[in-house]
Structure formats: structure tokens, C-alpha cells
Amino acid sequence: MFEWLEGTPVAIWVGESLWGYPILLACHAVGLAIVVGTFVMRDLRLIGLFKGISYESLDSLRKLGWAGFVVNAISGCFLFTSQATTFASSTPFLLKISMIFLAAICAAIIQNKMRDEASAWDGAGAAAGSVRVIAMLSIALWTGAIIAGRLTAYL
Amino acid sequence: MQAFVSAVEGSAIHQLVVGSAWAWPVMEIIHFIGLSLLLGSLLVIDLRMAGFFRKIDVTATHQLLPWTFIGFGLNLATGVLFVMGDPARYTANIGFWWKMFLVAVAGLNALWFWVKINPVMKTWEPHADTPVLAKTIAWISLCSWFGVLLLGRLIPYIGTG
Numbered sequence: 001m002f003e004w005l006e007g008t009p010v011a012i013w014v015g016e017s018l019w020g021y022p023i024l025l026a027c028h029a030v031g032l033a034i035v036v037g038t039f040v041m042r043d044l045r046l047i048g049l050f051k052g053i054s055y056e057s058l059d060s061l062r063k064l065g066w067a068g069f070v071v072n073a074i075s076g077c078f079l080f081t082s083q084a085t086t087f088a089s090s091t092p093f094l095l096k097i098s099m100i101f102l103a104a105i106c107a108a109i110i111q112n113k114m115r116d117e118a119s120a121w122d123g124a125g126a127a128a129g130s131v132r133v134i135a136m137l138s139i140a141l142w143t144g145a146i147i148a149g150r151l152t153a154y155l
Numbered sequence: 156m157q158a159f160v161s162a163v164e165g166s167a168i169h170q171l172v173v174g175s176a177w178a179w180p181v182m183e184i185i186h187f188i189g190l191s192l193l194l195g196s197l198l199v200i201d202l203r204m205a206g207f208f209r210k211i212d213v214t215a216t217h218q219l220l221p222w223t224f225i226g227f228g229l230n231l232a233t234g235v236l237f238v239m240g241d242p243a244r245y246t247a248n249i250g251f252w253w254k255m256f257l258v259a260v261a262g263l264n265a266l267w268f269w270v271k272i273n274p275v276m277k278t279w280e281p282h283a284d285t286p287v288l289a290k291t292i293a294w295i296s297l298c299s300w301f302g303v304l305l306l307g308r309l310i311p312y313i314g315t316g
Contacts, residue, residue, distance in 0.1 A: 037195015
């Protein structure tokens, strides 16, 4: 299946055109900064930093974070096609994808909790303990995804 | 420039960077974490200062600034090491010089913020729109830093001038 994918016209354009691969990499870097940056800032607030920013107002960042996620899902799929067989058998790459999948689940849990409980956390002055743990896990997963992603190019 | 390249290539730090197979990937990982902190904190600060996200108290967004500086510090340190590890390649690369130019623009813009906006920011209404000058500075900041990111990623692909 991955060999077939590598032979499709899209994969050949990504791999062989002068600007296909660099432009997709550039998009992937912009998306990375947006999704990791935005979600990690939200997580740091949930852990207890930036006390002047209310938990209720954090919801503003949700769409921005997911926009970065979508940019990277799309650019990532294109990048994947060009070396599908290599990526599909690369341990760091598979680790990266697993960690991103788990980080997305963390983001979904966090925003569900925030929708129901953010105003209560503002009253109490701190987020629920379970949410703080998930926020720390989220930071660890995004950091791990960056590490595994970079190592994909080397291992 | 040739004298600079020769001097760097004779230095102990250059030997350290090129001497280990792990040095370069570890520096890249730190550089990527740094850019996420730098751009992530600036996205929140600058987009609010540009008038978006009005539910967020604009006077409290400066609490994220330490993370901007942590991100910048990590990337300055690893960035200097990249140049010391491969001085001939960077100094000959036009993309690298445009990137440095945009870092300088972003730095001057931050100075502009410090002089004109920072002293009056505390008097702003927490959830109101922002002045035109603040919006201008916010957009210059976002455009220059995302330009830095794009040029940085494209350095391996841009010609050597």
C-alpha cells in the first residue's frame, strides 16, 4: 500500500518538484509553532501560571490551536506520501504520530472540562487536579512529538 | 568573512559541535522547542494586542513574556552554535542573512513596544479594543517572527546567494 502511495502523481510532485517539499516543510513549521505554542500556553495556564488570565477566556485559543493542527495534518500527509515506505517503518516517526494522537485526545478532554468547569476554576483560583495532570501530560506529549519528529530525519 | 570562517573553524566550540553525531540533532530539538515557546507566547500576546481574543485581559498577557524570552534565549544559544558548527554554509546563505535582518526588525519593534505601549498598557480597559499603534506593532511582530520561522526552515533549500 505504501509503495503504491509513493508512486502516485501527488507523491512524485512532493518528492521531485523544486519547491513542493520545501514549501510543505515551511507550512509544517508554521503549523507546529501554532499548535504546540498555543496548546502549551493554555496548558501552562491550567497548571497555575499567568494568574491574570481567566480560565474562561482560555477558550479563545481553542480554534487557533486546532487551526495549526489541521495545517500540519494536511502538510504532514503530503510529506508522508513522498517517502511513505520509509516513514511507515521508522520508529521515531511512529512514536511521533502516536504522541500527537494522544496529545489531541488530551486537548479534547481539556476543552470539554473547560467548557463545563472553567468558571468554577476561576472562582476557586485553580483548575481541577485531574485537568492539571492532563495539561502536564499534554506538554510532555508535544515535547516528545517534537523530539521524535526531529529524530525521524536522523534515525 | 573568510577570516571569520577560519577563526570559527579553529575554535574549540566548533570542534565540540562537529565532533559528536548527537550534537546537531539535539541542538535542532532545542531550537524547535524554543521556537514553539517564542511563537506560542507571542501569538497570544500579539493577537490580543491586535484586538482579537477580547475575553482575555489584555493587561495580563504580559505575564507570558518570560516564556518569550526563554524561547528566544534557547534559540539564540543554539543558533550561535549552528553558525559556529558550519560557518561557511551560513555566512554564504542569503536566506540566513534575510532571517537575521528580520530578527533585527523584530528586535527594534519590541523596543518600540517597550517605549510606546508598555508604559500605558496598564491603563487600558481589560476587554476593550486596542489603539492603532498597538495593532501596528502587534502585526509587525507576528509578520517578522513568522518570516524568521519560514526563512529558517528554508535555509537548506535557498541558494547560497
